Amino acid sequence: MKLRARLALVVLVTALPVIGGIVFLQQRMQWSAAEQSLADYALDRMQGGGREACEIAPEAFPLWQGGRQPERGPERLPGPRGAPPRPRLGGPPDPLQRGPEVPPRGPAEPINPDVRTELWAYAPDFTSRNREAPTFPGEVREALLAGESHASVEWFVPERNGIAVGVRMPWDSGPCAFILVRRSRVSPPGAQRDLLIGTATLLAVLLGAVMVGAGPVVARVRRLTAQVRASAAARYATPAEVSGSDEITDLARAFNSAADEVRGSIETIENRERTLRQFLENTTHDVMVPLTVLQGHLTALRRRFENAQGEERGVVLEALQEAHYMASLIHNLSAAARLESGKVELERHRVDLAALVERAVARHAPIARARGLALEHAVPPEPVATSGDVTLLEQAVSNLIHNAVRYVEPGGHVAVVLEAREGRFALRVLDDGPGIPAELRSRVFERAFRADGARSRHPDGLGLGLSIARDVLERHGFELELRQPSERGTEFEIRGPLAS
Template identity: 30%
Template structure:
C-alpha cells in the first residue's frame, strides 16, 4: 500500500486496467446474453420452419413411411425427428443416436420418454393446433437440447405432431468462441492500458517532479528555479502559478531584504545624526560647568552653539517624523485649489534677504499661463522651501539661483536652478535616499539633515507628480518637479 501512496504511475496504471476490465466484463456479459438469445431465437425459428416443412410431407405419420427420408432430414440439421400420433404414441424417432422406426404397435408414449420434457398438457395444446417449444437439459443425451413440436394436419384435423430436437452445443461453442475473443480483447486492452498509462503518467509525473524540485528549492531559499511550461492544461496552469509564486517570492524577499537594510541604515544614520549634536551639546555644557568660558562673550558663544545644535535636533526629529508619516500614509493631505504662482512668490520673498546676505543673485521667472491646481499648500510650500534652501546652501557668493514656473499641457512644472558645484551622475539617483549628502564636508556646517529631498520626493509623489534633477559637475544643478493640474 505504501507504493500506491507514493507512485502516481502505479495508481494510473491500476485505474486504467480496472477501467478496461470493467468495460470488457460488462460488454462481454451483455454481448453474450444478447447473442445467446439471438442464436436461440434463430435456431427456434429454423426448427419451427423445418418442423412445419416436415409436417407437410404426405403420409408422414404413417408407419409405412420411408425411414430413410427421415434419417436424411435428421442428418441435414443434425437433430432428432419424432413423429407421434394423436394419442401421443411415438411412430418414428430418428436422429441424435436414436433409431426407432415403426414403433407405433409398441405404444410408447412421448410423455416421460427418456426424460423428454413433454407433458400431457403439452400434447393437448398441440392437438389444439398450437406450436410448443422447450429448451433445457436432455439427460438421456447428456446435452442441452432445443425442442419444437408442431401439429400434423390432415384435411383440417390434427392427427398427430412432428417434434424436432436440436443440440445446443454448436450455439454454446459459438458463445464460447465469443467469450474467448472477449478474453483476448481484455488481455490486449490491459497491454494497451499499460502502455498508455506509462506514456500518460510520464507526461503527468515529469512536470510534477519538476515542480516538486522547484518547491524544494524555494524551501531552501533558492527562488531562481523555474518550471518549463509546455501545456495549457491544469498541470501547465499549476506550473505557471508556481513560476509566478517563485518570482513574487523572490521580489518580496528582495524587497524585505532591501527594507531591512534600509531600516538598519536608517537606524545607523539616525544614531549618527543624533550622536554628533548630543556630543557637542555635552562638550559645551561641561565647558560651561567647569568654568572654561573666560569671558561673557565666550560663554554666550557656547550657549549659541548649544542652542543651534538643539534646533538641529528638533529639526531632525521633526523631519524624521514627517517622513515616516508620509511614507506610512498617516498624513492626510489637505487638498484645495491653490495658485502655485502665488505660493512660489511667497516662498521666494522669504529667501531674498538670505540671498542678498550671501551675495547671490536670485530671480523668479513665471511664464504666462494658468497655475491653479489642487494641492496641499503647506506641503508644496515645504517642497519649495527645501529646494530653494538647498540651492542657496550650495551656491557660492557671486553665484545665482533661478526659480522658474512653466505651464505644461495638463500639469505645472517648477524648477530651481543653481550655479553650485553640481552632482556626479553616479550620485544623482542616491540624493533622494534618507540621510544621503553629496558634500560630506558640509555635514556639520551646512545644517542639513539629509532628509529634505526624501521628504520632498514623497510629498510630490503623494500629489501624483514626479521629481527629478538635471546636473553636471562644475555647471550647477536644476531640481524640478511636475504636478498634474
C-alpha cells in the first residue's frame, strides 16, 4: 500500500468514530433540550389555563399545535401569535370555547406547519378520559412513578423522529395529573442533512490536508529510493544525498554507512581475489617451465625404453601419463578460476577452429601414441572460424580428447572431426572405448563425477575436465551433446555459429 493511501486510511479510521461520537452527542443534547422544552411547554400551558379546560372536559382534552390534525380531530391551534383567537382545544363539541385562549408562553415555540405538537391528559393511574388518547408509554410511566418530574420516549411517526414526553403536573389528582406531550419532530427540518454535509466537508478537508502534507515527504522518500538504487548499481560508490533533519535524513545516513561497509567488504573480497589469481598465475607460470622440461626428459626416457620389455616401459608410460595429467590439471585450474571469477564477460575474438583442433590433438598425440591408441583428426581445407575465448575453447576441446585418450583401451581409436555447414560448425570427439553407461550419461558433466572410481587413480580428474568443458561451452552459447553411437564408444559433439 502506498504511503498516501495508508495515510488516507488512517485519517478515515480515526476520524469516523470521532465524528460518529460528535453526531451522537449532538443528537442526545438535541433530544434532552427538546424534552426539557416540551416539559416546560406542557407545564406552562396547563398552568396558564389548560388545567381548567382539561378538568372541565377531560374526555375531550387534546391540545394541538401545528401539523395536520387527526381526521376527527378539532380545528387547528392558532397560527402565528396575535392571530384572532380560534378554538385551541380539540374535540368535536368544542368544549373549550369557555375561556379565552391560552396564549403560548414560556419557551417560544416557533409554529411550523410541519411539526405537530399534542397534549394528552391522564389521571394519576395513567388512564385518559379521552378515548382517543394513546396508551401512556410504559417506560415513561415507570420513570414518573419513580419520582421523575418528566421523562421521554421516542414517538414513531412515519419518516420522522418524534418525541413523547410524560410530564407530572404540580397537582396530584384529577383527570389531568399527567400530561403526555408529543411532538412529531425533534430537530428542525434539514438539520440532519446539514449535519451530514458538515461532517463530509470536515472529512474531505482532513483528507485533503493529509494528501497535501504527505506530498513533500513522499517526494523525498522517492528521491532517496532512486539514489539508493543508483548507488547499488554503481557498487555503492556514490552516497545518497543527506538533507534536512528528519527521519528520512536518518534513513539516508543509515544507508550511507551501510553502503560504506558493503563497499569495504567488496574491496576486501576483490583484493583477495586479485591476489589469489595473481598467485595462481605466477605459480602456474613457475610450474609450466619445469613441467615442460620434465616432459622432455620423460620423452627421452620413453625412447630409450621403447624396445625394452616389461616393467621399465610400463613405469615410463605411467610417468608420462602422470605428467600429462598434471599439465591438464593446471590448465583446468586456471580455466576454472577464470570461469568462477564472477560474471566477467567473455573476451571474444576470432578463433581459427582448424588450428585449435590441430593444437589440441597435438597435445594429446604423444600420450595416445605411448598408450597405443590411434588419435586421428580431420579439418576441412577451408578455414573454419568462430568467435570466442581461444584459451577456454581449446581447453574444453582438449578435455574431451583427454577424456577419450584416457579411457580407450590400447588398440582403440579416438577421432576428432571438424565440419562446417550452413553457418554453423560441428566438432565431434568420438572413441570406441567402453562408453558411458546410459544411467550415468546425464551426470558426467557434474563436477567431481567419474563413471567408475576404479578406472582412474585421479580423483575428480574427469569431473573437473568435463564440467569445465560444459561451463566453457555454455558461456559461449554453444551446444554440447553426448551420444553413445553403439554398444561401445562415446561421442561428444560441440555445435556453434561460425564467425561472420
